[in-house]
Amino acid sequence: MNSQDPSPRVDLNMTPYSLSSSTRCFVTIYMSFVRWYLLVISASKIKLYTLFTRLINTITLFNHPEASSLACSFLERRRRLSQYKMRSRQLLLSLLFVCTSTGLPQQPYPSCADTNCLTTKALEPRFFKEHNAQRQAISYGPFTVPGMDDDHGHDHGMKTFAVLIPPPCTDCYITHVQADLQYPTGTSANVNTGMWLHHVVISNLSKNGAVCPIFGDFVFASGNERTPVNICVNGTQKAGYFIAPNSQFHLGAELMNDQTLPRDAVIVLDWEYVPSPAAAAAAAAADFKHATTLWLDIDGACSPRGSSVPVPDNGTTKAFSLTMTPAWKATFSADTILLVGSHLHDGGDNIVVTRNGEVVCDSVAKYGETDAYVSTSVHEHGTSGSSTGAHEGQVVEKRHTTKTPHVSSISSCSPLGAHKVEVGDEWSVRANYDLVKYKAMSEGGGLAPIMGISMLYVIKN
Ligand SMILES: [Cu+2]
Numbered sequence: 444m445n446s447q448d449p450s451p452r453v454d455l456n457m458t459p460y461s462l463s464s465s466t467r468c469f470v471t472i473y474m475s476f477v478r479w480y481l482l483v484i485s486a487s488k489i490k491l492y493t494l495f496t497r498l499i500n501t502i503t504l505f506n507h508p509e510a511s512s513l514a515c516s517f518l519e520r521r522r523r524l525s526q527y528k529m530r531s532r533q534l535l536l537s538l539l540f541v542c543t544s545t546g547l548p549q550q551p552y553p554s555c556a557d558t559n560c561l562t563t564k565a566l567e568p569r570f571f572k573e574h575n576a577q578r579q580a581i582s583y584g585p586f587t588v589p590g591m592d593d594d595h596g597h598d599h600g601m602k603t604f605a606v607l608i609p610p611p612c613t614d615c616y617i618t619h620v621q622a623d624l625q626y627p628t629g630t631s632a633n634v635n636t637g638m639w640l641h642h643v644v645i646s647n648l649s650k651n652g653a654v655c656p657i658f659g660d661f662v663f664a665s666g667n668e669r670t671p672v673n674i675c676v677n678g679t680q681k682a683g684y685f686i687a688p689n690s691q692f693h694l695g696a697e698l699m700n701d702q703t704l705p706r707d708a709v710i711v712l713d714w715e716y717v718p719s720p721a722a723a724a725a726a727a728a729a730d731f732k733h734a735t736t737l738w739l740d741i742d743g744a745c746s747p748r749g750s751s752v753p754v755p756d757n758g759t760t761k762a763f764s765l766t767m768t769p770a771w772k773a774t775f776s777a778d779t780i781l782l783v784g785s786h787l788h789d790g791g792d793n794i795v796v797t798r799n800g801e802v803v804c805d806s807v808a809k810y811g812e813t814d815a816y817v818s819t820s821v822h823e824h825g826t827s828g829s830s831t832g833a834h835e836g837q838v839v840e841k842r843h844t845t846k847t848p849h850v851s852s853i854s855s856c857s858p859l860g861a862h863k864v865e866v867g868d869e870w871s872v873r874a875n876y877d878l879v880k881y882k883a884m885s886e887g888g889g890l891a892p893i894m895g896i897s898m899l900y901v902i903k904n
Contacts, residue, residue: 492522555583555606555694570618570678571717574731578619578715581611585627585707588638588700599887600702601641605695610647611714613690616683616731618675619715620645622665624698624708632708633667633815634849640667641697642786642894643710649690654738654771655745659693661738663712664898666786668808668850673782674734674900676858680781682732682902683717701818734781734900739796739872741765741895751892754790754876754883758890762877765895770797770871773864777901780859785897787874789849790883794874796856796897798864804856806897810881811848818847847882864901872897 496518499511555561561583568576583606591600611617624632624640632638646659653660662684663672674683700706717731742750744767755763785794785806796804811817823842864870874895876883884891 488525492518492525496522552605552607552693555608560584560606561608566713568715570675570715571681574717576618576715577612577718578713579611580711580713582625582709582711583608583694584709586696586698586710587705587707588698590700590702590704590706592703600700602698602700603696605693607648608645608692608694610686610690610692611712612716612718613686613688614718616685616717616733617662617714618678618683618717619671619673619713620663621671621713622663622669623711623713624667624669625711627707627709631815634818635815637701637818638706638708639699639701640665640669640710641699642666643694643696643712645712646693646695647686647690648693649687652738653735653774657745661736661898662692664738664784664786664896666788666850666853666894668786668853670784670786670853670855672784672898672900673855673857676781680732680779680858681730682734682779682781682900684736684900685733732779732902735775735777735903737771737870737899737901739767739771739870739897739899741767741872741874743767743769744771748892750894750896752894753892754878754890758878758883761879762875764873764875765893766873767871767895770869773866773868773870775864776866776904777864778904779902780862780864781857781900781902783856783859783897783899785853785855785872786894787850787853787876788884788891788893790876790878790881790893791850791853791895792875792877792880794853794872794895794897796899797871797873798862799869803859803862804897805854806856807854808850808881809852809854810850812851816849816851818849820845820847870899 496515499514499518561581564580564582566578566580568578570576586602586604588602589600622640622643624638626632626638632640643665644661645663647662648659650660652658665672675681694710696710698708698710700708738744740746740750742748742752752765755765780803783796783804783806785796785804787794787806787808789810791808793805793807795802795806821842821844872895874893876893883893886892
């Protein structure tokens with residue numbers, strides 16, 4: 444694909460994932476209301492009907508047995524009706540939960556599967572050349588990110604979308620992945636030019652996740668810090684994420700453009716893998732192991748908010764911690780933890796992964812390590828002449844620039860030699876934010892939602 448090519452691109456407007464933020468907000472509030480109603484009102488009603496029935500039985504049984512039985516049958520009917528209502532509301536809640544977390548099911552995902560949407564460039568593999576390793580930079584897009592002034596659909600510089608993509612290979616082991624965001628010309632797109640890879644998440648729809656079993660298995664995720672996901676630990680571990688034949692992949696992403704006009708951007712994923720044919724057999728012979736992913740998220744195991752958590756008290760509390768509650772209770776054991784990679788937003792200090800309350804990995808965020816991660820904003824304002832040495836009453840234009848560093852890296856832990864996963868373990872994450880030390884992102888006049896995610900790659904026993 445070249446930058447001059449005006450070829451039609453994938454219509455992302457039909458994506459079922461892009462529920463508008465107001466719809467998501469409404470559904471989330473409605474779900475909270477139904478949950479509260481179920482817990483408080485429905486449960487109390489049922490208890491009250493049962494209690495009244497017992498009371499009537501005790502008081503009137505000796506005097507008016509017919510009245511007593513009539514009242515009791517009336518109460519019993521009311522109790523059953525309440526129970527029926529409670530069950531249907533529970534069903535509605537589950538349906539809403541599935542819809543908001545996976546997208547509305549009536550529309551298919553558009554596909555990003557041909558030369559209009561992806562191109563592949565072969566690179567030199569770094570690990571397992573003796574096992575015929577391959578490395579490819581696959582570019583997905585271009586995707587048009589609306590400008591900040593574009594209020595069509597209240598996008599305001601954000602592009603949230605999902606597409607089906609072909610896996611980079613099948614019957615193969617992914618050993619290393621890293622994301623990048625570029626302009627169609629091939630130059631890097633980052634905050635210094637007002638373009639952000641808010642996130643990209645790759646899921647395998649042909650498999651269920653270990654922590655949240657309702658929407659595919661997470662293969663890879665990256666924020667703008669673009670952390671390398673080094674599953675094979677620089678080739679020291681014969682392990683990778685195995686992609687079975689006929690697997691279907693899904694790319695979900697959010698891109699941000701802080702300029703006024705829409706601009707195009709391309710997501711580039713650098714995939715390295717031990718390939719087919721017959722990789723499974725060849726890898727088994729070479730003792731390659733399947734890596735299983737664990738997604739630990741302060742928004743919970745199957746977050747209906749897509750991992751985005753509002754800043755507590757809209758930032759009036761400057762330093763706070765958010766914890767994944769309830770913790771994930773391990774359903775299998777794993778003696779090897781290959782990698783913990785983490786994601787925080789601006790304002791984040793660090794995120795710790797805990798096993799039964801004990802910290803096993805501390806991922807620390809760094810800010811503005813290179814110019815690409817420093818944004819510059821220019822403010823202009825008129826000021827009275829007296830303070831600037833000009834004539835009294837004369838208005839002088841003043842300009843000053845503000846440089847803001849943004850999260851540029853988050854440390855990973857790899858491998859966690861001293862730790863393992865045992866059945867029944869409680870695994871959680873705690874994200875620590877400090878809005879005095881670091882400036883949080885803004886959105887729509889308030890503070891943008893934050894995230895706290897750690898992704899573990901483990902080898903199941
Ligand atoms: Cu994020």
